[in-house]
Every structure is written in structure tokens, then in C-alpha cells.
């Protein structure tokens with residue numbers, strides 16, 4: 001599995017009037033990636049951001065831009081997101097019939113390719129594409145909104161997908177997204193996740209973003225020392 005744990009703040013929970021400032025603050029407080037949630041009002045019942053926001057994030061920091069496409073027909077949009085500066089593009093198994101082809105196109109554009117599954121989708125749905133992805137995203141809430149509660153039943157899928165990747169000697173990332181914070185990140189880490197997306201736990205932390213980042217780092221560091229004890 002990948003050697004380092006990564007924290008990816010989800011800007012969906014940020015105050016958009018202060019976006020550039022908050023992105024730089026996240027970077028200064030140890031964010032590894034920036035997670036950008038794209039929603040089209042069809043695949044999920046919410047509308048969020050498009051390539052113009054990715055382009056603005058690119059100008060605001062040097063962080064790797066991890067773009068999560070919760071859209072129908074993602075193949076129609078990937079070129080625009082790649083041109084806007086996305087480092088990686090993650091598409092959902094449930095979003096259409098062209099999963100394999102679209103993942104190939106993403107890599108062809110020079111981006112990392114990710115595949116995502118919703119809580120109600122079995123782990124087996126990603127098996128045919130494990131060899132051509134850089135990241136598997138397991139939704140730990142139903143996609144659509146920040147601030148929902150973590151679904152612990154997804155942990156079993158995290159364990160199984162990590163085991164398949166390890167058996168293949170793969171360094172593909174296993175990412176968890178939804179309801180991740182200092183209490184839940186260690187559970188996901190123990191199950192085999194290595195990339196932690198967090199929105200509300202960071203941008204809506206009662207003591208501010210820096211305190212949220214510190215709490216998440218500390219929770220994951222404790223987990224690391226537990227597992228080596």
C-alpha cells in the first residue's frame with residue numbers, strides 16, 4: 001500500500017467568499033491534496049462547481065487538485081477539468097456505461113484516474129478496473145452534501161478492496177469521503193484507507209481550520225503508533 005497517509009480537505013465546506021485564503025491556510029497546515037466536489041443536480045441532488053473553480057484553485061495554491069465528479073456522463077466534462085488544472089479525476093461506477101473507456105481517456109489526458117462507489121454499490125463493481133486506476137474512492141456517506149454522518153458499514157468494503165490491491169502488489173490509493181474526522185479517520189485507516197477527505201471536520205471546526213487540521217493529523221498519528229505497537 002502507499003507509504004504515506006494523505007489529508008484532502010474538501011472545499012465544499014469552505015466559505016466561498018474566502019476560498020483563496022482558506023486554501024492557502026489548509027496548505028500551510030499540512031493539507032496534502034485539495035478535494036473538489038463537482039455535482040450536476042442529476043447524479044446527485046445538488047449543484048456545485050465547474051472547471052472555473054478548479055482553475056481558481058490552481059492559481060491559489062500548489063496543492064494537487066483531486067476532482068471528484070458526481071455527474072452523469074462524466075466523459076463530456078473531463079477534458080475541461082483536465083485543462084483547468086485537475087491533477088486527478090475520479091468518476092463513479094454508477095454514472096454511466098463507459099467506465100473503462102473514460103478512465104483510459106483520463107489517463108490519456110495526463111491526469112491520475114480514480115473510480116468511486118456509493119455506499120449501496122458492492123466492492124466487486126470496481127474489480128474490473130483496479131488495474132487501470134490510481135485511486136479507489138469509497139463514499140462513506142451518500143453523495144450530495146457535506147456534513148453527513150459516517151457510515152461504518154462501508155469499512156468492510158475498504159478492507160476487501162485494500163486486500164485485493166495488496167494481493168496485486170498495487171500502490172493504488174484507497175480514499176474515504178464523507179463524515180471523516182478525528183473519530184472516524186482512524187477506523188478507515190485501520191481498514192486500509194490512505195487518503196482522507198474531510199469537509200466539515202476541517203472548515204467548520206469550532207476552533208477553526210488550523211485546529212481541525214491538527215486534530216485530524218493527531219488522530220492519524222496515534223493510529224500509526226498503535227499499529228506499530
Ligand code: DX5
Pocket residue numbers: 010012013035037068141142143144145146147148177178179180197198199200201
Ligand atoms: C459528499 C462529498 C464530500 C463532502 C465531504 O458528497 O463528496 O467530499 O464534501 O464533506 P464532509 O467531510 O463534511 O462529510
Ligand code: ZN
Pocket residue numbers: 010035036037068177197
Ligand atoms: Zn467528494
